[in-house]
Amino acid sequence: MSESTDSSRTPSPRSKSPSPSRVQAKVVIPDDHSMLSLLGSSDELLRVIEGAFRADIHVRGNEITITGSPEESSVVVRLFEELTELVSGGAELTTDAVERSIAMLRMTSERPAEVLSLDIISSRGRTIRPKTVNQKRYVDAIDKHTIVFGIGPAGTGKTYLAMAKAVRALQEKKVNRIILTRPAVEAGERLGFLPGTLYEKIDPYLRPLYDALHDMLDPDSIPRLMAAGTIEVAPLAYMRGRTLNDAFIILDEAQNTSPEQMKMFLTRLGFNSKIVVTGDVTQVDLPGGTQSGLRVVQEILEGISDIHFSRLTSSDVVRHKLVSDIVDAYGRYDEALRQSAPQAIKGGAGKRSRERQ
Template sequence: MSESNDSSRTPSPRSKGPSRVQAKVVIPDDHSMLSILGSSDELLRVIENAFRADIHVRGNEITITGSPEESSIVVRLFEELTELVSGGAELTADAVERSIAMLRMTSDRPAEVLSLDIISSRGRTIRPKTVNQKRYVDAIDRHTIVFGIGPAGTGKTYLAMAKAVRALQEKKVNRIILTRPAVEAGERLGFLPGTLYEKIDPYLRPLYDALHDMLDPDSIPRLMAAGTIEVAPLAYMRGRTLNDAFIILDEAQNTSPEQMKMFLTRLGFNSKIVVTGDVTQVDLPGGTQSGLRVVQDILDGIADIHFSKLTSADVVRHKLVSDIVDAYGRYDETLRQSAPQAIKGAVKRPRGRQ
């Protein structure tokens, strides 16, 4: 890296500052500048909008002029993007934005986070997209029981299923068991048409959809018929011991503490459990405590059990989903703070006595 000057350019408003340095990044000849800068410089504009620095591109040289801190981050960003492209990754605006966030907020390297392939299927590769997602995936490798807790769209179930499919493909387990509590969220099962399986099927449909993303759809009925993949409501887990299996409990916020205990004690030899849920979306009847809300207090400190927390920053759906999650979080916090608080030491008088 060396310094250079460009006196022909009129300083932009961003050029003002007490201390500015100039740095240069040279992209290796065997890398395509188009891959790093994007079609019509789309990715370059994302980078320029994120930093208070001037970025000049000439041939395969990129010159950055800005504060020492900003220039350093931009240099590191181009180095990370170059490594991603070298590894065969296809850069997108979303990947660049997430790389910038990682460099600003964590010590993790985007090239390590965004290049971790879990499985490749049907022309696409499933990999974590945020630091917390990578830590979650790594925890699944290291621990026997992992809880993935976070809002909608953070990939907690999808990544767990990808790990399950890979474990099956690598013959680390003999079967995958996917389960959900069939909680009546606005509808009563008895009023739905069809057999019991047909009534339960809508609750399990998201799990089937994820499987179709990761496996050849034609193989899924065969694997299910052989018992290699089982998708069933939580009630069907009672009384079983699950050996040599990768077991995923989805929507765990809709379990009672008793159901959670029942499920966790199904663990057999050479098995792994991943429990996913969002404690802000409980559909249990009023007064019923969520098993996911209390389980961390109960199991805290037990070896080989890990709790991974994901946040709105890990949402990988439309950007509005992250904003919606944050808005509801602020609303719930406002309600909590405005709720009447019991006065410590106060004694409630019996009715009828003055």
């Protein structure tokens, strides 16, 4: 599919200054593949690729010629091969998919065609799949382990992918029910102080989970599944005292649990069940002085067999590009605050007490 030659013998039409340090490589796209799908409308995707590499890229018919350093040319060739495989598998390429493919080839050993073509579920004309290497590793971990913690900033798909895996497990009859829960910390779990019925009181805290369900299931089937107990959405406090068998259980916003609540939840695990715990330890809404159960549990359970911690970062954010920049900016700000905070002097309190005596 590809070949390389010395550019001093066969210069690319767009080559600026051929030299022994530049090589020319050629990729031939199969005749049955649409170049429009590969390069984008008005060559939109091609321009993304050209902007990402210090190489000359020339397209003529179904032949793509790349001229640049051996390293750059090699990555561009691999990129077009991966994108061609994605297109042949029915994927619709976008600028985001191309940019993520470039990042994978440069920073990891993972193949974009394997990461971006891993379908979890297809519903209502759209397919849910991981978009980054860490997301794929997170999804794979859910398959392999009984308890998985998905820890990372907002927008990294922690809850959404876990719910997609839960829906698929239900569809494949691997479990009999899905249980989705969140701590209602904004109300201090004292829901009696809020106006309205019980449903109206807890609805604002659980609404994001309902929204995700509507993306993955026929909306008309959700009330029926909930009435039958096949899908349950409830505050974390309602898990106490239960044993959950044959279930896929997701605890969302786990950074807002206390250590006691986290222990209570994890010990609900029954036979033939799977637990996924998701949260962002940088967004704790607990009252001052209260430890986050998600922070503590990492120290307690790390290394235990069949429990896995998946950690996602700002590079896994799949919302607007600014979200990743915002996450990084807050991370730098928090780190600067920690470094500038005055350090307690060991034994200082005792010295002051003696001086007062």
